[in-house]
Amino acid sequence: MKPFKVALPGSIEQASSLQQSSDVPFIAGGTDLLARIKEYITTPEMVVDLKRIGGLGEITSTDHGVRIGALVTMNDVATNLQVKEGFAALAETIGNAATPQIRNMATIGGNICQKPRCWYLRHEGYSCAKNGGSGCWARDGENEFHAIFGNQVCAMTQPSNVAPVLVAYGASIEIQSSVESLEKREVPADQFFLTPEQDPTREVALKPGEIVTAVLLPAKNRTEKWSYTEAREKQSFDWAQASVTVLYQRGGRRGDHRVVLGAVSPAPLRRADLEQIIAAGELDADCIQALQKKIGEGSTPLSQNGYKVPMLRGLMAKAIRKLNGEKKEG
Amino acid sequence: MNKRADDSPEGVSRRHFLKGAGAAAAVVTVAKIPSVTEAGQEVSDDPVIVGPGSISIRLKINGEIREVEAPPSTTLLDLLREHHAMTGTKRVCDRGSCGACTVLLDGRTVDSCSMLAIDAMGREITTVEGIGTPENLTDLQKAFVEKDALQCGFCTPGMVVSCTALLNQNPTPDRDQIRQGIAGNICRCGTYQNIIEAVEHASRKGGK
Structure with missing residues (x-):
């Protein structure tokens, strides 16, 4: 690892003004950035350590909902009572992510800003549309874990497990920057995660100097009936191959359902067509069949990841059975 | 420097x-x-x-x-x-x-x-x-010895730390909870079964 300077700002303003370009990364938990520095994928002269900034480490309940400070660790999010009560799918998705150690270190802000796990992007010998070159090596190369939807420009998958769940809950990402004279802006989660068509070089809607300060969960979307299902190769220290988040009657509103797919596209994929199927009838075998028929629609699998389509069908069925309280696995 | x-x-x-x-x-x-x-x-x-x-x-x-x-x-x-x-x-x-x-x-x-x-x-x-010394092992460390919870031993310090934290938080974990507790520790020799038994053994003795 190449030694680097560490800036230790005490305020958002200081931290923001230290980052003039993406060559000066922010560090919080460190679990993603330090690995990339050790691999020489990024070799910063300086990193900006956010850990000494006050007010980012708490979960607070407001009239509008739950505010999770960006520096709250994944474990503290997953075990928080307010999160578990109203936004249980979020606790569930974190519950088994990575390893216990990582969940004690990694922060919610860092989790949603982590870099894609694409092995070409994480290899110093390749450049692509994401990092100054052009094209996508995975499209015609090794693409077992890559995207099956929206993969024309870049076949990355959004690596954050919580991203699709945040989209489903209609969460917002609170962002601050000294450039905008410290004015907070709130970006809805479905606009925070970018597609390569929007900008191949960025995965999230952060400009230089902008810092995620909190994740906001709206009280009006607290949901009692939900399910999160996920498939991955290993039980620990692995990323999802596909996930399905379903919120049934979101916020207690009849007809307001959310179906969001994860790990199959560069950004979380909300599927209004599947939500309509759920709204149209009962959560029965016919519904499962209709969802399974529809879920692969629009996918463009690559040479090695066609398995994700039947995987999604299986996860979708499991998600509906879970909504019905059936314990049967499969 | x-x-x-x-x-x-x-x-x-x-x-x-x-x-x-x-x-x-x-x-x-x-x-x-x-x-x-x-x-x-x-x-x-x-x-x-x-x-x-x-x-x-x-x-x-x-x-x-x-x-x-x-x-x-x-x-x-x-x-x-x-x-x-x-x-x-x-x-x-x-x-x-x-x-x-x-x-x-x-x-x-x-x-x-x-x-x-x-x-x-x-x-x-x-x-x-x-956590313990060679002369004064913790109950968990004694249980590792008794239950043969190591082969090459390279994962053992990390395992001991994770299992110590687990028993501090939950003195009577069941097998699933023990598996969850060591989910972030890899043993390439595959001694997981004996490690789980060691944690159960230490837990029964009420030690850490």
Whole structure:
């Protein structure tokens, strides 16, 4: 690892003004950035350590909902009572992510800003549309874990497990920057995660100097009936191959359902067509069949990841059975 | 300033070398580094910027305040092993996937390879050296011996730290909870079954 300077700002303003370009990364938990520095994928002269900034480490309940400070660790999010009560799918998705150690270190802000796990992007010998070159090596190369939807420009998958769940809950990402004279802006989660068509070089809607300060969960979307299902190769220290988040009657509103797919596209994929199927009838075998028929629609699998389509069908069925309280696995 | 211990000339023990290097480094003056536990309390006009050269890093390790000169880009793992010669904590994958470097930070397990040492300032660090001694093993460590919970032994310090944290939080874990507790620790010899039995054994004895 190449030694680097560490800036230790005490305020958002200081931290923001230290980052003039993406060559000066922010560090919080460190679990993603330090690995990339050790691999020489990024070799910063300086990193900006956010850990000494006050007010980012708490979960607070407001009239509008739950505010999770960006520096709250994944474990503290997953075990928080307010999160578990109203936004249980979020606790569930974190519950088994990575390893216990990582969940004690990694922060919610860092989790949603982590870099894609694409092995070409994480290899110093390749450049692509994401990092100054052009094209996508995975499209015609090794693409077992890559995207099956929206993969024309870049076949990355959004690596954050919580991203699709945040989209489903209609969460917002609170962002601050000294450039905008410290004015907070709130970006809805479905606009925070970018597609390569929007900008191949960025995965999230952060400009230089902008810092995620909190994740906001709206009280009006607290949901009692939900399910999160996920498939991955290993039980620990692995990323999802596909996930399905379903919120049934979101916020207690009849007809307001959310179906969001994860790990199959560069950004979380909300599927209004599947939500309509759920709204149209009962959560029965016919519904499962209709969802399974529809879920692969629009996918463009690559040479090695066609398995994700039947995987999604299986996860979708499991998600509906879970909504019905059936314990049967499969 | 502080050369890496690997660079030491032959015949000089690591411990002696480190002592010498520590004395030589003592003349360096450095800016006060705020600790993470003081977040937001005192904001100076300008942010403190340290490195890439060595600075003084003061940590509380196994109840003892210890100070050493090291670059701020040093991970907690490398600081423990190479600057404090505390080699119980193992360096294996160095990427947070294997758990051999597990230490406790304020009682919680973390991968010491994946965090900066300066981010542990102001917090209680417990390494395997702080959990029992060869003469006075903890109940869990005795159970590891009795139940043959190791083969090559390289994962053992990390396993012991993770299992200690598990029993502190939950003195009577069931098998699933034990599996969850060691989900971040890899044993390449595959001794998981005996490790689980050792934790159950220690739990029955009510020990830690």
